[in-house]
Amino acid sequence: MNPTVDTDLLVIGGGISGAGVALAAARRGLRVTLVEREDFASGASSASSKLVHGGLRYLAQGAVHLTAQSLRERERLLRELPGLVQRLPFSLAAGGAASRASTALGLRLYDALARRHARGFDPATTLAWTVPGWHAPQGAHRYDDATTDDARLTLRVLQEARTWGAQLHNRTALEALTRDAQGHVNGAQLRGPGGQPWTLRCRASVAATGAHLTTLADQVGLQAPQLRPLRGSHLLLPLWRLPLARAVAWRHARDGRPVFAYPWLGTLIVGTTDEDHPDPERAPRITAAEQAYLLDALAQAFPRAGIQACDLQCTWAGLRPVLDSGQGLAPSQERRDTLVQASQGLVLLSGGKLTTFIPMAEAALRAAAPWLPPLREPAHAAWFAGGGTPLPPEALRGECLGGTQTRMGEIAWSLQHEQVHHLDDLLLRRTRLGLRQPAFAQALLPALQTPCQSALGWDGTRWRFEVERYLALMHERHGVVGPERRAAPKPGPIPSGDRPAHAPGEGRTAS
Ligand SMILES: Cc1cc2nc3c(=O)[nH]c(=O)nc-3n(C[C@H](O)[C@H](O)[C@H](O)COP(=O)(O)OP(=O)(O)OC[C@H]3O[C@@H](n4cnc5c(N)ncnc54)[C@H](O)[C@@H]3O)c2cc1C
Structure with a gap:
């Protein structure tokens, strides 16, 4: 092993996956450096549906292992981060008798895997009180999941990693990996926020660049498995416009996909879509068709609310880093598995979910272990020794x-x-x-x-x-698509394309 390295493990990407790896490694005594080319959590990790969930629909696809793991993680995060991850009661509109029976069975398994009893069934007469205005004539299944502030969760994980000594560098891009004569990754060329280049020597590296993994692989000359970036978009309304006290989910009349609306930090989130977005370097944004799809979903479920584009406060879209099965499946049919691939000092980590960042991080660390110093037993069993408070007093x-x-x-x-x-x-x-x-x-x-x-x-x-x-x-x-655009008045021109250019006084930034 090279004793002159600057850091044991270099983590590339400051979304939840990279943050998790930094924390996993730092709490086991490694020297860790994490670099993020844009802003911490600026990728999918701030643009998710913000659910910490088992994923009922993954269960329906037969992904029992993923669901079981996600439910265990949901319970862990609820326990360890009570200020940041909160339980969210859900109602799922019931279908005909056959689907009602299979959903009830699925919920029984969901509860068993989570080791709690949350399921139930509300007839339409009860829903008239609990979710007024919801058109769910067959009643609804009751269960629960959890929600969080995804960006704050990522920042909280980074904060915890820093307390264990991890070095975190925001707005710092990986430009190239360096290798020794045997081809083993032994360092990286980076570019910092002021455009300054620097070189870092490491024993191993984890690339946790989400939907950008293929871009990174091309950049550093690697064979990476095929990703299928899938765009998911959301609407945000002021909560007073549709005051729900719980999350509701139903199937979209157009294509049968599950859609949902739920209260989040004084607003209402409506989501989501699942669309191919082949170029991950093109920043995602909601399209007119996606906005219309989600507004139609609201009109179907809450016909009397009369919600239109002019009611929307804002929108967002993110890219799911989904592994391409190569089978030409519909986007929502692709499985949300995790990719961990290790070779010559480099681990590629992608796929998975916000909810499962801890097992993903542990798997990445196990894969990198052959090139690292021995891992120490963590001082605490809990991952968040400081408890659930996301912010100091x-x-x-x-x-x-x-x-x-x-x-x-x-x-x-x-x-x-x-x-x-x-x-x-x-x-x-x-x-x-x-x-x-x-x-x-x-x-x-x-x-x-x-x-x-x-x-x-x-x-x-x-x-x-x-x-x-x-x-x-x-x-x-x-912004909201269409003439009703309200999120912000159109400003004057900005320097270029999807990403605003670097700031005055800075060199070329990574962003
Ligand atoms: C619409 C949508 C809804 C979702 N809903 C849920 C949900 O409700 N619950 C759930 O559990 N999961 C959900 N997910 C999945 C979850 O959000 C993602 O799996 C997770 O956020 C991915 O995190 P990541 O760190 O792998 O990727 P990202 O968050 O995208 O982070 C990758 C980072 O790498 C950086 N990077 C790229 N290239 C470089 C480079 N060369 N140098 C340095 N940094 C680089 C990027 O800037 C980026 O910040 C959702 C995802 C989407 C898109």
């Missing part, structure tokens, strides 16, 4: 902003401690103000100028660039 100072639970103290804390490089890092991922309250977040911008400038050393030109970049992102990536 000093972040909870000041008044709640815009009817959300975000406070000025959290903004100040994030600016100081969470490697914020752009305004959108702060408003879309450290806090979710931009999604939860787009108009309020925009009105708040003048109040954020001084804290951002003093914490991040931005001058007036940089501040104006950041505001323009943020508004452009809100419009391009989170």
Whole structure:
């Protein structure tokens, strides 16, 4: 082994998978360095449906192992992160007698795998009280799952990894891997946020770049298994527009796919779609057809609510890193398995789910173990020794902003401690103000100028660039399709394409 390495394990990608690997390795005594080319959690890990779930529909596909593992993980995360992962009661619209019997059987297994009893059945007369306005004439099955703030969960995992000594580098891209004479990966060429190149020597590396795994493999000359990036889009409404107290799920009349709506941090999430998105480097956004599909789903389930595009607050889309079965299946039929492939000091990790990041991380670490120093027994059985509080007490100072639970103290804390490089890092991922309250977040911008400038050393030109970049992102990536577009007024032109260009005063950034 090379004693002169800078780090034992290099982790590429700061989504939930990379964050999990960094934590798994750091708590077992390894020196870990993680690099993220854009912002922590800026990929699928902030654009998911935000469910911590077993996946009832995966059970229907026969994926019992995945469901059992996901349910165990759901229960673990509920136990260890009570402030961040919360139980969510679900009602699933019942179909005819045959489907009702098979769903009841599935829920019995779901409960057994989770070792709890949550299932039940509500006739339509009960639903009239519990979910007023829901058109579910055959009644609904009751069960429960859980929900989280996906970006905050990822940041919380990174925070925990850092307490174990992991080095985290935001806005730092892997550009190339270096290898020794035998072809073993022994380092990487990286590019930091100011465009500065640097080289890192490592014993092994894990590439956890989600849907970008194929891009990375091409970049470093590797054979990687075929991924099938699948875009999933969501609508977000103010909760008062359709005040649900629980999650509801039903089959879309058009294609029979399950769709859902549920209350999340004072808003209502409606999702989701499953569409091929062959070029993962093209930033995903909702299409007019997907928006119409989800609005149709709402009209079918809540006909009297009359929800239209003008009611929407914002939208988002993410890319599922799904392994391509090569069988030409419909997107929703592809299995959500995990990929762990190891060769010559490099582990490729992709697929899987937000919910299963811990077993994924453990599998990646096991695969990298032959090239690493012996792993120590972790000091605690719990993964989150600090408990479930996602933020320290000093972040909870000041008044709640815009009817959300975000406070000025959290903004100040994030600016100081969470490697914020752009305004959108702060408003879309450290806090979710931009999604939860787009108009309020925009009105708040003048109040954020001084804290951002003093914490991040931005001058007036940089501040104006950041505001323009943020508004452009809100419009391009989170806006509502059509003339009713409301999430943000259309800003002036931004420098280029899908990703805003680098900020004034910075070199070429990785983003
Ligand atoms: C629409 C949708 C809904 C979903 N819903 C759920 C759900 O409800 N529950 C659930 O459990 N799971 C859900 N998932 C799945 C889950 O979100 C993903 O499996 C998970 O977030 C993937 O995490 P990741 O870290 O592998 O990928 P990502 O979060 O995409 O992270 C990969 C990171 O690698 C970075 N990167 C890429 N190239 C480089 C490079 N060269 N150098 C450095 N960094 C690089 C990227 O910038 C990115 O941040 C959903 C996914 C989608 C898209």
